[in-house]
Amino acid sequence: MSHTLSLQAIRPLTHNVQELTFDRPDGYEFTPGQATDFALDRDGWREEKRPFTFTSLPDAEHLQFTIKSYPSHDGVTEQIGMMKAGDGVIIEDPWGAIEDKGPxxxxxxxxxxxxxxxxxxxxxxxxxxxxxxxxxxxxxxxxxxxxxxxxxxxxxxxxxxxxxxxxxxxxxxxxxxxxxxxxxxxxxxxxxxxxxxxxxxxxxxxxxxxxxxxxxxxxxxx
Incomplete structure (x- = not known):
């Protein structure tokens, strides 16, 4: 199932890593370590899905991603690094095998x-x-x-x-x-x-x- 999110805030963490905070759809659940398929909600980009991991807490009011930009790649992460508040993205249901299995x-x-x-x-x-x-x-x-x-x-x-x-x-x-x-x-x-x-x-x-x-x-x- 697809969900359209609106970017609430973006802040740089390093010279090429951004922290992006989005609104959270009602009932959207994930476990720590899981990822989702993520695409920009704009013409020409909606089918360019990339996997990104949630870095917010599972019970937080927002969804957060920490994304590294690769300008030499196909342009998706470069575009993400240039996003502004109010821009939209599309995410799918969470998936992934990485989970907390203890110390x-x-x-x-x-x-x-x-x-x-x-x-x-x-x-x-x-x-x-x-x-x-x-x-x-x-x-x-x-x-x-x-x-x-x-x-x-x-x-x-x-x-x-x-x-x-x-x-x-x-x-x-x-x-x-x-x-x-x-x-x-x-x-x-x-x-x-x-x-x-x-x-x-x-x-x-x-x-x-x-x-x-x-x-x-x-x-x-x-």
Whole structure:
């Protein structure tokens, strides 16, 4: 079922990531980690649907998305980044396999943070802290880190920030490779969450499988 939403507010989070807040249709329900197919409500764009994750709390009065613009892609996210209050979008019913399955290690790359952000926010709201959760968040440069201050303030969350192209204070320089995983003090018998660019997901899932992380303990989209 399709729903037409009106943009209430848009604010920049980084140089290429926007937070968009919309009105919420009556009775529209989702669970943390889920996404929807999203299109601009304008001529020539309504069939250009893209998946985006909800980053608002499930019981919030509004719907919120955190969207990274890719000007070099097909133009949809670039258009989204230029939206103004009052502009319309069309969303479908929620879907997705990513959900909160309890404490564990979250591995996210870039905009792959968004389903995990929803899970972390909801867990903090319901439990008061994030004890037992660890977030390994990989980006290219420091300016690419989405909502760093919010993540650093989350009570109980163990946060590891990795940068592949910069070496700055408070971050680890490198990638999520075999050496990193083996030296990070991880418990490979626990639950792992994974979301990021497809090549990264493929590499990391292979590395985790080699370390005994079975499919039933790996939360990701399939």
């Amino acid at each position: 564990g290690t979250i591995i996210a790359g870039g905009a792959g943070l968004t389903p995990m952000l929803s899970i972390l926010r909801a867990r903090q709201a319901s439990h008061g802290d994030l004890d037992g959760y660890r977030l390994i968040f990989s980006n290219s440069r420091e300016k690419d880190i989405i909502l760093r201050e919010e993540l650093e303030r989350m009570p109980g969350l163990a946060l590891d920030l990795l940068l592949s192209e910069e070496d700055t204070q408070g971050t680890h320089h490198g990638q999520i490779d075999a050496d990193y995983l083996d030296g990070a003090g991880l418990d490979f018998s626990e639950t792992f969450y994974l979301c990021g660019p497809p090549p990264m997901e493929e590499d990391v899932s292979t590395l985790l499988a080699a370390r005994g992380v079975s499919e039933d303990r790996l939360v990701r989209e399939h």
